[in-house]
Amino acid sequence: MAAEMHRFVTNEEDDDEMGMDVKDEDDDDEDEDGEEKNMMNPTVVGVDVGVVPTSGSNRFMHHQQYQDQLTPQGGARRCRPQEEKERTKLRERQRRAITAKILTGLRRHGNYNLRVRADINDVIAALAREAGWVVLPDGTTFPAKPQGMGPSHCAPKTAVTSSSSHMPAQHASPTSLRSISPGYRSTVDFNRSHTKGVFVPTSSAFDASSGARSQTSVMIGDGGDLQDDPLLGGSINSAANRQVLDIPTKLQERDFAGTPYVPVYAMLPLGVMSMKCELVDPDGLVKQLKILKSINIDGVMVDCWWGIVEAHAPQQYNWSGYKRLIQIVKELKMKLQVVMSFHECGGNVGDDVCIPLPHWVAEIGRTNPDIFFTDRAGRRDSECLSWGVDKERVLRGRTALEVYFDYMRSFRAEFDEFFDDGIISRIVVGLGPCGELRYPSNPVKHGWRYPGIGEFQCYDQYMLKSLRKAAEIRGHSFWARGPENTGFYNSRPHETGFFCDGGDYDGYYGRFFLSWYSQVLVDHGDRVLSLAKLAFEGTCIAAKLSSVHWWYKTASHAAELTAGFYNPCNRDGYAPIMAILKKHGAALCFTCSEMSMVDHHMGISEALADPEGLAWQVLNAAWGACIPVASENSLPCHDRDGYNYLLEKAKPVSDPDGRHFSAFSYLRLSSLLMERHNLVEFKRFVKRMHGKIPI
Numbered sequence: 001m002a003a004e005m006h007r008f009v010t011n012e013e014d015d016d017e018m019g020m021d022v023k024d025e026d027d028d029d030e031d032e033d034g035e036e037k038n039m040m041n042p043t044v045v046g047v048d049v050g051v052v053p054t055s056g057s058n059r060f061m062h063h064q065q066y067q068d069q070l071t072p073q074g075g076a077r078r079c080r081p082q083e084e085k086e087r088t089k090l091r092e093r094q095r096r097a098i099t100a101k102i103l104t105g106l107r108r109h110g111n112y113n114l115r116v117r118a119d120i121n122d123v124i125a126a127l128a129r130e131a132g133w134v135v136l137p138d139g140t141t142f143p144a145k146p147q148g149m150g151p152s153h154c155a156p157k158t159a160v161t162s163s164s165s166h167m168p169a170q171h172a173s174p175t176s177l178r179s180i181s182p183g184y185r186s187t188v189d190f191n192r193s194h195t196k197g198v199f200v201p202t203s204s205a206f207d208a209s210s211g212a213r214s215q216t217s218v219m220i221g222d223g224g225d226l227q228d229d230p231l232l233g234g235s236i237n238s239a240a241n242r243q244v245l246d247i248p249t250k251l252q253e254r255d256f257a258g259t260p261y262v263p264v265y266a267m268l269p270l271g272v273m274s275m276k277c278e279l280v281d282p283d284g285l286v287k288q289l290k291i292l293k294s295i296n297i298d299g300v301m302v303d304c305w306w307g308i309v310e311a312h313a314p315q316q317y318n319w320s321g322y323k324r325l326i327q328i329v330k331e332l333k334m335k336l337q338v339v340m341s342f343h344e345c346g347g348n349v350g351d352d353v354c355i356p357l358p359h360w361v362a363e364i365g366r367t368n369p370d371i372f373f374t375d376r377a378g379r380r381d382s383e384c385l386s387w388g389v390d391k392e393r394v395l396r397g398r399t400a401l402e403v404y405f406d407y408m409r410s411f412r413a414e415f416d417e418f419f420d421d422g423i424i425s426r427i428v429v430g431l432g433p434c435g436e437l438r439y440p441s442n443p444v445k446h447g448w449r450y451p452g453i454g455e456f457q458c459y460d461q462y463m464l465k466s467l468r469k470a471a472e473i474r475g476h477s478f479w480a481r482g483p484e485n486t487g488f489y490n491s492r493p494h495e496t497g498f499f500c501d502g503g504d505y506d507g508y509y510g511r512f513f514l515s516w517y518s519q520v521l522v523d524h525g526d527r528v529l530s531l532a533k534l535a536f537e538g539t540c541i542a543a544k545l546s547s548v549h550w551w552y553k554t555a556s557h558a559a560e561l562t563a564g565f566y567n568p569c570n571r572d573g574y575a576p577i578m579a580i581l582k583k584h585g586a587a588l589c590f591t592c593s594e595m596s597m598v599d600h601h602m603g604i605s606e607a608l609a610d611p612e613g614l615a616w617q618v619l620n621a622a623w624g625a626c627i628p629v630a631s632e633n634s635l636p637c638h639d640r641d642g643y644n645y646l647l648e649k650a651k652p653v654s655d656p657d658g659r660h661f662s663a664f665s666y667l668r669l670s671s672l673l674m675e676r677h678n679l680v681e682f683k684r685f686v687k688r689m690h691g692k693i694p695i
Contacts, residue, residue, distance in 0.1 A: 104501050104555045104569070253644065256688040259651050260660050263298040264689050265337055267632070267668040270303065270345055271353035277308050277321040282328070288669060289332055295683040296690065299335030299425065301665050303435075306342045306407060307355045314360060314396045315406055319414045326418050335425040336418075337665070340408055340532070342430040343384040347445045357382065361395065368394060373440050373457040376482060381440045381457065383433045387524040388462025401527055408535040419539055426540045426630075426663070428589060429532045436546040437525050437577065441562035442489065451550040451607030452490035453499060454562035456482055458517060470516045479509055486562075493551055499558035505568065506556075518566035522576045529584040542587040542630060545577065545618065553608035567617075574618055578625045587628040587662060590618055592649050615649070628662035636667065638678045643685040650689065664689060 103118055106126065125135040135141050274280050289300065302325060309317050329336045346354035356362060365371055365382060371389050372380040389400045398406070408429075418424045433440040441454035448454060458467065459482060468480035485497035485504060493499035504510045525543060532541045551559045555569045567573025581588055592615070604611075622629050633646060650661040666682075673682060684694040 101502070254648065254653065256647060256651065256691060257693045259688075259691040260658070261691050262650050262661050262689045263335070263663045264686050265299045265301045265335070265663060265665045266292055266297055266673075267665055268300050268302045269669060270351065270355075272302065272325070273305065273308060273321045275308055275311070275355070277318045279321050279324055282324065285325075286328055288674060289328065289334065291674060291679070292669070293332050293334060295679070295686055297334070297686055298663075299337065300329065300669070301337040301339065301428075303339045303341040303345075304411065305345065305355050306340075306430075307344060307357050310407060311358050312360065314398070314403075315410075317407070317410045317414075319411070323414075326415060326423065330418065330421070330423050336423055337426045337428060337663075338411075338424060339428040339435055340404075340411070340430045341435055342404060342407075343433055343435060344382065347383070347443070348434060349444070357384075361385075364395060370460040370462060371395075372460065374460040374463075375446070375455045375457055376459055376486075378459065379446055380460075381433075381443050381446070383440050383443070384430075386457075386460045386462060387520055388460055388466060390524060390527060392462055401531060404528055405531040405535060408532055412535050419536075424539065426542055426587070427532065427536050428542045428544055429528060429586075431525050431528055431543055434544075434546070436544045437521065438546050438548070438563040438565070439521065441564070442559070446489060448489040451492075451559070451609065453487060453493060453496070453551060453558040455489050456486060456517065456562055458482055458520075463520070466520060467513075467516060471512075474512060476509075476512070479512055483510065483513060493554050493556055493558040496558075499554075499556040499561070501555050503556060505558075505561065506570075514561060514566045517561075518564050518573065518576070521564035522580060525577065526580045526583070529580060529586055533584045533586075540587060540628075541584070542589050543581060544589040545574075545591075547591045547611060547614055547618075547634065549611040549614045550607040550609040552610040552614050572617075572621070574621045578621045578627060581622070581627050582625045587630055588618075588622045589630045589632065589665075590615070590622070591634045592631050592646060623657075623659050630663040630665065631661050632665040633667050636670075636672070638672065638681060640681055640684075643681060643688075647685070647688055 099120070102123065106123065121139070125139075125141075128135050128141055133141055133143055268285075272280060272285065279285060292300070302322075304322060309319060309322075311318070326336060344354075344356045345351050346356070357365075361371075362382070365380075369380050371385055371394055372382050373384070373386045374380055385400050387400075389395070391399050391401065393399050395403050408427075412419065415424065428435065431437040433443075439457045441457055442448040442450075442452065458464070464480070467482075468477070471477050471480040483498050483504065486499065487496035493503075494501070496503065498504045498510065505514060529541065529543060546563070548560045548563045548565065551557060557565075557567050557569065557573075560567045560573065565573040565577075578588075580586075619629060631650065633642075637643060637646065646664070650664055652659065672678060687694040
């Protein structure tokens, strides 16, 4: 205990982040206030821990002693020994640390929907909801059904289910989070849908994408610990214990007729353009586009590769193949979304071609490899340029920002007529690896495999220079280094001293480093988007954000931290990104990680992943800032269940404001999609995205 208490002293948490609203008592006034609060309010520390033993008689004796120490003039100040003040500080730190561990455990293992700055009231409310009670925002609490009635008297069918946090959401209840976040529901529905022991299924067709097509019979067992639990509305008698309940695992399919129109675009193959900037198979492409046009698809999306257009010399652009492509799109009266791809293609999941960075950039990299992102072991990642060279004149006299701007300005000048005609409807600005705003923290070529936490990519000389400057400004020059206990690409958070619960990520140095690391990402996005807005004035621009959902149910969110998203359980790491999108009038392109939840082949439970939770956070942050949200599927999809899930994500049925995706990009046009049975399902999907009745 002494060692544990010593740890609490040496690793004091910020008061705001602990969520306990208790301040250190650095002077006599603060001592007085803190002690009075502790005397009046015994601290509840959790379900299993109970209440910190605080005798009522002892509190009275302390109170009486403090009253005796009042000043003769009747003032409120008291003179307390310094030793007692130190004990008070130690007690408060210990209580805060215990509470932090409880909240961390509930988030990690219990899958409780606790807010970032949760306090003990949130814990009590979560436990009440788990027992089947309804808790309103003002604290009013009442049972969801009359307590005198047993399960057999309830009109809706009721089942007792497991509350394991490792069980996928769609298998836990029909009203799961597979398709919509809790924020979209009314207060009562929210509380009911988060009941983890007993739930009442609703008749919503929102979760119609379940793979099972028959009803599942669930036997309520002998009751166990639930048998005499008063919070469940009375004891469960023996007859109820043997009751067999039928629970539908596949509900009626939702009708999307009359819903908002969401444009659908098909991504063209990565290798549609050769390294000579020529269409690889123009006739075949025209044939496929005509088929897409016949099913009323809105348009296509294409990557405009920096490594193809400006391949051989600076500012020598070859747009010939893209001219032919855009002309074809115009003749078919379709729309085009263009991705400014400043990264290389090849080496990532789904890459079937190799398109490197421009040759002249590779030559510079051979003599100055610090223009590329670098990990702690010194391995370079040539997928894209390091953000440390954004303002460094290392590219034949130009900075990286100037190179990006010249490229975008040349594209706008070359295809200005297609902008005026509205053929080019949106420009997606590449901001990092895979065109996404993130660090290349999980490169497959360096051995990373899902669900590894990845590694920080800040060890090139230009990023380290920025880190040194930030440390000097902070007044701690010895912080000008990367963390040393972060594990390796395929480590798990609990295996490291930095990302484990209570690890260094939440210490003084950890918070400084992560703030700097994430701010470099935000600053890069801000600068490039400002140039894109200038180059493509009058046209919608967008930024792509990846879904780093593994280890989301841990306290540190390690995979997000290495990717540059400072989003641990006690901080919103996506708000700064939404702020820059709002600033430049840019839309958000966010990937739906739907297939990992449907097929379970990505190890959701083992990786403590939560694609739904991450999507809920990001979408609400974007929609809360009035930012248009477009999306795309993360993996190929050809079946009806997958399409239904994408539809539900695109048009949330319970959103009170009727918010929906501004566009959807399908991954990806291929010969497999052109097969008859797949094309029939895709046509049906497009009709429903358009709000029409499929035939």
